[in-house]
Amino acid sequence: MTESLETTEGVRSRSSLDGKTAVVTGGSSGIGRATAEAFAADGADVVICSRTQADVDAVADELAGLPGEVVAVEADVTDREDVAALAEATVEAFGGVDVLVNNAGGGGALAPLHELDDAEFERIVEVNLLGTYNVTSAFADALRDGESGAVVNTASMAGEYGVAGMGPYSAAKAGVVSLTRTLAAEWADANVRVNAVSPGFIATEKVVESMGIPRPDTRDDAAREVGTPAEVADLVRFLASDAASFVTGQSVRITGPPNLYEAPDV
Structure with missing residues (x-):
């Protein structure tokens, strides 16, 4: 019997998060907000959190017209009680979780x-x-109890190389990369993939305001030194999808030209 050819529907299904439940921390702005929007536009139900309820409420309202439902929860990721409440609210709203960002x-x-x-x-x-x-600890049981799961951690090029003047941030993000690799090894038996993205300079609201970096107006220029939150969100969505089924324990750099991790000259 001849094996049937791949279908467009099959390819698209693997690449889609439609019907999945995702949690995105730091979802009120920047990469987190862009990720929540990309997920909800793809049909995923998304729980977003930040330290201020009004900030995530505003994002949930803005994304209300997308196919996926967006639920806003106030939670400080440094507070274990807040994080436990976030996990409880997610399971209560959607019955479980498939993707944690x-x-x-x-x-x-x-x-x-x-x-x-x-x-x-x-x-x-x-x-x-x-x-x-x-956050990962709080969602461990829900992720591991499902048929499959995916965790995507936001690291940084600062964590890959270390950047002068950014010692604690570089060290912390290097720790995120190492934690990602460890969890990928420990959770593979539960069919949970764990990856990280390591962005270079991305034109988030905070970066544009604090460093005066201009927002790119196109994705067409491969040589540019600054990326957009939406470009990072596209990578996160891929890593969270079944299309990345053989990708785990990786820190994927998204930074334009190779090894670009110093502040651009603007």
Whole structure:
């Protein structure tokens, strides 16, 4: 018997998140918001969270016309009680979870390590690395109990190489990359894939405001030094989909020309 040819419907089905349930932390702006929009547009139901309810409520309202339902929950990823409540709210709303995107994070003032305040170092590591652990731990049972699952962590090119003046952020994101690889090995037996994305300079609202980096107006220029949140969201959606079924334990760089991780000259 001749094996049937692949169908367009089959290819599209593997690449789609339609019918999936996803959680996106840090979903009120930037990469998190773009990811929530891409997921909901694809038909996934999405729970978004941030530390301020009004911020995620606004995003949920903006995305209300998309095929997937968007639910907004206030949660601080550094607070274990908040994170437990987030997991409970997700299971209550949708019965489980298929995809977890650990996107919440942030940097701080640029300074060499020897000039840093201890509390500032701890704060940055807490939100970026411990926050990723907190959320993943809270959703571990729900992810592992399903037929299959996917976790996508937001790391950074700073974590891949280390960047002068960004010591705590670089260290925390390097920890996210290592945690990703460890979880991928530990959760493969439960059919849960765990990957990370390591963006270079992306024109999020915060980056544009703080660094004056211009927003790209096209995706056509491969040589540009700055990407868009939507471009990162496209990569996250692929890694979360069944099209990436043999991709796990990877940190995928999304940064334009090879090894571009220094601040662009603008």
